[in-house]
Amino acid sequence: SQKIEQNSEALNIQEGKTATLTCNYTNYSPAYLQWYRQDPGRGPVFLLLIRENEKEKRKERLKVTFDTTLKQSLFHITASQPADSATYLCALARGWNSGNTPLVFGKGTRLSVIA
Amino acid sequence: GAVVSQHPSWVICKSGTSVKIECRSLDFQATTMFWYRQFPKQSLMLMATSNEGSKATYEQGVEKDKFLINHASLTLSTLTVTSAHPEDSSFYICSARPTGGETGNTIYFGEGSWLTVV
Numbered sequence A: 001s002q003k004i005e006q007n008s009e010a011l012n013i014q015e016g017k018t019a020t021l022t023c024n025y026t027n028y029s030p031a032y033l034q035w036y037r038q039d040p041g042r043g044p045v046f047l048l049l050i051r052e053n054e055k056e057k058r059k060e061r062l063k064v065t066f067d068t069t070l071k072q073s074l075f076h077i078t079a080s081q082p083a084d085s086a087t088y089l090c091a092l093a094r095g096w097n098s099g100n101t102p103l104v105f106g107k108g109t110r111l112s113v114i115a
Numbered sequence B: 001g002a003v004v005s006q007h008p009s010w011v012i013c014k015s016g017t018s019v020k021i022e023c024r025s026l027d028f029q030a031t032t033m034f035w036y037r038q039f040p041k042q043s044l045m046l047m048a049t050s051n052e053g054s055k056a057t058y059e060q061g062v063e064k065d066k067f068l069i070n071h072a073s074l075t076l077s078t079l080t081v082t083s084a085h086p087e088d089s090s091f092y093i094c095s096a097r098p099t100g101g102e103t104g105n106t107i108y109f110g111e112g113s114w115l116t117v118v
Helices: none
Strands: A003-006 A010-014 A019-026 A032-038 A045-051 A057-061 A062-067 A070-078 A086-093 A101-103 A111-115 B002-005 B010-013 B018-023 B032-038 B045-051 B067-073 B075-080 B088-097 B115-117
Touching: A003 A086, A010 A019, A019 A032, A019 A086, A019 A111, A032 A062, A045 A062, A045 A111, A057 B088, A062 B067, A070 A086, A111 B018, B010 B018, B018 B032, B018 B088, B018 B115, B032 B067, B045 B067, B075 B088
Parallel strands: A010 A111, B010 B115
Antiparallel strands: A003 A019, A019 A070, A032 A045, A032 A086, A057 A062, A062 A070, A086 A101, A086 A111, B002 B018, B018 B075, B032 B045, B032 B088, B067 B075, B088 B115
């Protein structure tokens, strides 16, 4: 069966450290993978998209890697701040890359950055 | 940036009544919109894919007669929860993919609508 697994339900780290979140998938062949941030009671906010032919993508303090052999993506937040505390969701296209393809989500990792 | 607006943000309704949630793309056109439901501390669960001018495609286990979806224009999709029951209480989120953009481009999410059925 198809699965998207995010390794930790919750992750606590000290301010200034690097947070690393993991997303593993089974029985998907995604053309791209996305990461979203969700704050309590709010809709998800897009952070980064990485395509299957890209190994790494960066945006300010965020870095995403994508290993299609391992079927894994890593999401890093460097120099973490309390404002980074949120739930981070991994998402990928369920089917072939078309306009009708919906995103399916992992359960998310709730990150808490402690000052 | 692109904005998807949902209305209402929260609604309380009596058991047995129907409630409509609107999803609008404010600054782009969206041939396809998606509806999700999220229970507390759970992930987003896809309910249906809404296509402008045609019938929605529902996920397995989602009752199409209970969750009516209408996508009458390129900027508006509505979800109507009919004969609502307390177990329908949840956070409903829509998302939209800009039409004509590169496939794989960002999907934008609304802020969600909290439904409480009493």
